[in-house]
Amino acid sequence: MTDETLLQRENSEYWSRRGFLRAATGAAVAAGVSAVAAAQQTKPNAADDVQLSQIHAATEQPEKIPGPFESRDQRTGFAIVGLGRLALGQILPAMAKSKYCKPVALVSGDRAKAQKIAAQYGIPAGSIYDYTTYDQLAKNPAVQVIYIVLPNSMHAEYTIRGAKAGKHILCEKPMATTAHDCQRMIDACNAAGVKLMIAYRSQYEANDVALVKMIRAGRFGKLRQIVATNSQNQGDPSQWRLKKALAGGGCMPDVGVYCLNAARFLSNEEPYEVQASVVQPKDDPRFTEVESSCQFIARFPSGLVALCNSGYDAHKSQFLRVEGVEGWAEMHPAFAYTGIKLQYSKLVEGEEILHAPAIEEKDQFAAEMDHMALCVQQNLRPHTPGEEGLQDQIVTDAIYESAKTGRAVKIPAPKAPTRGPEPSAG
Structure with missing residues (x-):
């Protein structure tokens, strides 16, 4: 096929598409504004999703077009x-x-x-x-x-x-x-x-959601240990996060709660006991009212133990590791706004295989807000309702009590599940 013939074909296809669009536009105008208004009232669903034909071979990951979105x-x-x-x-x-x-x-x-x-x-x-x-x-x-x-x-x-x-x-x-x-x-x-x-944005984050599914499917066997750390080095001593009356505490309620909440929602268990220690240096003006670091051990009914560390006086460090009888998984970094990476390891045919799944990153805040919007629109119970926050606060209070007394503190089990249905992928 000559270049001239190819150009003529492309021009013909272009004007054919243009003519079609003109005709389609005319038909839409003739139908009237009422049809447009009716369409706007329709909630988007999978059928409204626009998909293009796949141009890559079956060995490649399929392309996904974002959407559908509400007007x-x-x-x-x-x-x-x-x-x-x-x-x-x-x-x-x-x-x-x-x-x-x-x-x-x-x-x-x-x-x-x-x-x-x-x-x-x-x-x-x-x-x-x-x-x-x-x-x-x-x-x-x-x-x-x-x-x-x-x-x-x-x-x-x-x-x-x-x-x-x-x-x-x-x-x-x-x-x-x-x-x-x-x-x-x-x-x-x-x-x-x-x-x-x-x-709790982490419960709507794509890697965390994938890890939850793997744990529920028994991919790692019975869980034995969760290790988590979330630290950052705070600066300005006058900021509200370092004022007990405004923050309620130091690193524990701000960044430590991520470790605590992760241990709870990943294991789908509630700790019955915690043992903790905190550090509040006397010579650092940032920590005249609140702790600079907090370490705690949470014990769960199944025998699972969570070892958690948080800090306001160390270089930023965010790490989570789940260890089971048949394998382990970790996120490093974990808890971050972006850039979370998941990997896991299992024995396959006598060899230890490390997997690093390519999970599409999505905005965690958009995901959590969209979940809230759907709960309002469809009258659903949120996945992370007030009861979830209450339970974390009950455990946090026990952590502070343990640090103060030097003894392990028992935690009563919640009377009902603290989480609602798993968030929709839509």
Whole structure:
């Protein structure tokens, strides 16, 4: 085939496609706006997913086209309460990667900052609130979910007020600073008939989800040990995370809770006993009120033992290892916002084989927010409801008690499951 013949064929195909699109567009216009409106009311599902033909051989991983996504009009509206580093650096940017969420309101004590952020995300000026006008969210029909991203000690107050405003609540971890406040939050949401979910992003992260499935399938045999560390070196002594009244503690409720929660949700067990120690140096101005590091051992009914370490005074280190009778798995880094890597090892035909699965990375914040949106839209119990946060707080209280007394502390088993159904892959 000559170059001229090929060019003529390509031109012919181009104009054929263009003619088809013109005809299709004309038909859509003739059908009227009502058909478009009806289509917008349809929730996307697998049938709405656009797929292209595969161009690679069967030996290659299939290509996936992202989607389907809800139209902006049908997405669940979120009010973001607190415009600190997490909200600006992770949560709001993740809205662009979500399928079912949109930011529709902001709550901040700094109106000038809030106005700049609102302009960036297309949020009306009339949907900017401060902490004195927070309760007026009740009058904003665009807001269906309130995402609380405030210092830990403020979670209870703004969850309870948000529930009274008739809004569903997504609250950052740790849930609160006391088990009593956690229970108050649960009770307030139950009384108001709204959903409460705690933002345990790791339980929606792709590698963690894959590891859960492998453990449930018995890939590693009976679990014997979980080893986890989550440390970072804090700087500014004046920040709220180093103030006990605002944070409730130091490294343990902030980064240590990741290790604790991972041991619980990966094993699908609850610890019956913890033994712990904390370090609070006297000569470091950062730690006049809270601990710099925390180490604890959690024991589970099956015989599983979790060895966990967290710190605010060491270079960033994030690691998780699950050891079973028939194999092990680890994530290094673990608990990070991005870049989590999973690998596992098993004996296969007499040889130890190391596997490093290529798991597509997805935004953890988008995944957790999408789960919350689906729970609201479909009236489902969140996978990480208030009871999950309450149980972590009960164990955290026991960890501090053990560190104070130097003795192991028993933990009563929860009266009911603390987690809801596994999150949907959609």
